[in-house]
Structures are given as C-alpha cells and as structure tokens.
Amino acid sequence: MSGEYRTKALLIAVSGDPVPVQACINRLIPEFLCFVVSESRKASIEADIQPAITTMPQRWDWILVEESDSFTASHQTLTKSLPDMLKTWGLKPGEFVLDFSRATPAIAAAMALAGRPWTSQVVGLTTPESDTGKSDVVAVGDRTFAWQEGNPWNEEAVQARQEAALLFNQGAFPSAAKRFRRIESLVGGSLKPLYHALANLADGYAAWEGFKYRDAWDKLKTALKALELASVWGGPPGMSSLLAGVKQNLKFLESIVMNPDDVKLPVAHDLLAHAKRRAERDQQIDSALQLLLRALEAYAQYHLWKQYGIKSWDVQVDQLPQDLQEPCRTCYASDVDGKFHLPLEAQFRALAGLGHPMGQTFVNEWTKIKTLWDAAHQSVLGHGFQTTKADRFHQFYAAAIKLTNVTEPNLPAFPKMTL
Numbered sequence: 295m296s297g298e299y300r301t302k303a304l305l306i307a308v309s310g311d312p313v314p315v316q317a318c319i320n321r322l323i324p325e326f327l328c329f330v331v332s333e334s335r336k337a338s339i340e341a342d343i344q345p346a347i348t349t350m351p352q353r354w355d356w357i358l359v360e361e362s363d364s365f366t367a368s369h370q371t372l373t374k375s376l377p378d379m380l381k382t383w384g385l386k387p388g389e390f391v392l393d394f395s396r397a398t399p400a401i402a403a404a405m406a407l408a409g410r411p412w413t414s415q416v417v418g419l420t421t422p423e424s425d426t427g428k429s430d431v432v433a434v435g436d437r438t439f440a441w442q443e444g445n446p447w448n449e450e451a452v453q454a455r456q457e458a459a460l461l462f463n464q465g466a467f468p469s470a471a472k473r474f475r476r477i478e479s480l481v482g483g484s485l486k487p488l489y490h491a492l493a494n495l496a497d498g499y500a501a502w503e504g505f506k507y508r509d510a511w512d513k514l515k516t517a518l519k520a521l522e523l524a525s526v527w528g529g530p531p532g533m534s535s536l537l538a539g540v541k542q543n544l545k546f547l548e549s550i551v552m553n554p555d556d557v558k559l560p561v562a563h564d565l566l567a568h569a570k571r572r573a574e575r576d577q578q579i580d581s582a583l584q585l586l587l588r589a590l591e592a593y594a595q596y597h598l599w600k601q602y603g604i605k606s607w608d609v610q611v612d613q614l615p616q617d618l619q620e621p622c623r624t625c626y627a628s629d630v631d632g633k634f635h636l637p638l639e640a641q642f643r644a645l646a647g648l649g650h651p652m653g654q655t656f657v658n659e660w661t662k663i664k665t666l667w668d669a670a671h672q673s674v675l676g677h678g679f680q681t682t683k684a685d686r687f688h689q690f691y692a693a694a695i696k697l698t699n700v701t702e703p704n705l706p707a708f709p710k711m712t713l
C-alpha cells in the first residue's frame with residue numbers, strides 16, 4: 295500500500311507500545327498526522343515514534359487527553375480540538391483515517407464519535423491471535439501484527455441515504471444533493487458512483503424546479519446512465535421504480551429542449567404540474583395560484599400561436615376577432631414600443647371569437663370561473679392582500695383542467711425516491 299497510495303490524514307492513539315503506531319504510520323504514509331496522547335506518553339512521540347517514520351507528514355500535531363475511563367472528558371477534549379485543526383489543515387469529509395486500536399475503551403469511543411463526520415476508514419493493528427484470518431500480516435522486526443481496516447460509512451450510508459431520499463421527496467432537491475455528496479465523500483470507492491449519481495439526479499430536479507430545462511435534461515441523462523450501471527450490480531431497493539420515473543421525465547424534458555418553436559405546449563403542461571406541486575407538496579397556495587394563472591396563459595398563448603399565428607405579446611390587430619380590435623388599439627398598446635399585448639382574459643376571449651373550444655368553454659364558464667379568478671388576483675402574490683386557502687386552489691385547478699381539457703397523464707410527475 296505504501297508504494298501506491300498516500301493517506302490524506304491520520305488520527306492515531308498512542309499507547310505504551312510505540313511499534314504498532316510506527317507500523318501504521320509507515321503503512322499509510324499520511325500527509326497530515328495527529329496523535330491522541332496522554333501527557334505521560336507525549337515524550338514518546340519524539341523519542342520513539344518520529345525517528346522510525348520513513349516518510350514524514352507535511353504537518354503533524356497532537357491532542358492531549360487524560361488517560362482515564364471517562365468517555366465524556368475525552369470526547370469533550372476531542373470535539374473542542376479537532377474542528378479547528380481540520381479547518382486549518384483544509385480537510386474535507388472522508389479524508390480522515392482513524393486508528394484507535396491501542397486506545398483505552400473510553401478514548402477509542404471518543405475518537406470514533408468525534409471523528410465520525412470526517413472519517414472514511416478505521417484501521418488497526420492487532421495481535422495475530424485475535425485476527426479472523428482475513429487480514430494482512432504486517433511484520434515489524436521480529437514481531438507480526440494483523441492489519442484490519444473497514445469503513446463504517448458503507449453500512450451507515452443506508453440510513454443516511456433514506457434521509458436524503460426523504461428530502462428529495464419533499465422537494466428539497468439542493469439539500470438532498472448536498473446529503474448525497476456528503477455520503478459519497480465518506481463511503482468506500484465502489485459505492486461512490488452510486489451516491490454521485492443520486493446527487494446529480496437531485497441537482498437535475500432542482501434545475502427543473504427552476505425551469506432550467508436544458509440543465510435538467512443534461513443532468514438527468516448523466517444520472518440515469520450511472521444509476522442504470524449501478525443497478526446492474528444490484529443497487530438499493532426501489533431503484534427500478536425510480537429509474538422508470540426518471541426515464542419518463544427525460545422524455546418530457548426532451549419534448550421541451552428539442553422543440554425549436556417559440557411557444558411550447560409541454561411548458562404549459564409543466565406549469566400546471568408545477569402549480570399542483572406548490573400547493574400539495576409545499577403548501578404554498580399563493581405561489582400555486584400565480585403558477586396556475588401562468589399555466590392558463592401558456593395554454594392560451596400556445597393555441598393562439600399554433601392555430602392562428604397570433605403572438606399574444608406582439609399582436610397584429612387585424613388578426614383578432616372584430617369585436618376585440620378596437621379595445622386592443624385603445625387599451626393594449628405599449629407606450630414604449632407600440633406593440634399590442636393581450637392580457638390573459640383577452641387571450642381567452644380572442645380564442646372564443648376565433649371559434650376555439652377552449653376559448654368558448656372559458657366564455658361559457660366565466661360566471662363560475664370569475665370568483666376563482668378574482669381570488670387569485672386578490673391574493674398576496676397577485677394584486678391584493680388576502681391569504682388564500684387550499685380549497686380555493688383545488689377548485690381553480692379543477693376548473694383549469696376542465697378548461698384546458700388536459701388529462702393527468704399529460705402532466706409530468708416527479709418520481710418518489712425510496713432507497
């Protein structure tokens with residue numbers, strides 16, 4: 295190992311026998327080294343250990359602990375000293391290796407707990423008699439030791455990823471990505487690609503929530519390939535349903551990203567689905583209402599443009615039905631660039647006048663829709679000061695579904711992550 299790999303940092307307990315400490319340091323060749331040592335044994339570091347180190351670390355330090363049976367005292371000392379030292383050294387989570395094999399039980403427990411946030415490996419030299427037969431044998435002079443190593447995070451990652459999955463399902467995608475990246479930094483090498491892909495997946499959905507469709511498409515494609523590869527080797531339970539949902543989402547995103555048109559129907563579908571997520575998942579009713587209004591506008595804009603060549607943000611007056619032409623000239627002209635812009639209600643009335651079913655439904659249902667319409671405009675994020683209740687959103691959403699004649703399968707649904 296020493297000829298191929300150099301450990302970033304090692305935290306090692308110093309006991310009365312310096313030989314195992316020497317052997318561990320020379321095997322791992324740490325760039326940064328910290329001794330956990332009692333006052334009575336501090337002199338042994340310079341007298342017995344340092345002269346035997348074949349490759350000196352870039353920096354080294356020690357933490358003095360009382361040699362007692364008090365876990366609490368040892369833990370307090372370590373938790374006060376470690377963070378500042380690691381910050382000074384510039385270490386990241388996962389770059390720490392622990393060796394407490396020669397420490398007292400109290401100090402070993404304190405080292406394990408205090409070092410846990412940065413530790414990716416626990417090592418130790420034991421007597422061959424206590425070995426299970428699967429460890430390497432390390433010879434130091436006429437003495438032999440059994441080398442043992444393991445990564446507790448390989449098992450702890452199961453619980454940690456479930457917590458990250460819960461954040462994902464709650465729509466906290468940046469937080470989920472951050473959790474997955476932390477797990478990635480701590481687990482063993484063979485597990486890192488899985489958590490890297492899950493972090494990318496969360497980043498992709500975060501981009502989607504921000505309507506960054508190209509970024510979301512690229513990230514989800516990359517994550518899907520990596521997760522499919524991970525699933526070949528088994529992968530965590532629940533992976534197959536997650537992958538199926540991601541594949542469906544990628545098809546939807548592709549319909550937006552690869553569509554060269556100025557006005558895109560899938561964006562209207564996405565806005566409608568986004569409004570529902572805001573209301574049901576996030577309980578942000580006022581935001582959901584404004585998204586719902588924008589979704590209705592997107593549907594109106596699409597049908598005006600697709601079937602009649604009308605751009606609602608740059609209307610040619612003679613394209614409109616006769617009864618809307620004069621109101622457009624007098625009310626909808628910009629005093630900056632002279633362009634005519636149809637507000638949302640006028641867009642639906644234009645569709646009605648042109649014979650489009652969605653516009654005609656709007657006119658026929660207007661007396662029922664108006665109360666909901668006014669509630670959205672009078673909300674805090676609309677133009678008023680009223681807080682809107684959830685049932686008002688659900689009524690308006692049902693009206694929007696009827697108005698647009700959209701079925702739920704047309705709308706994108708984010709997958710649930712159960713790992």
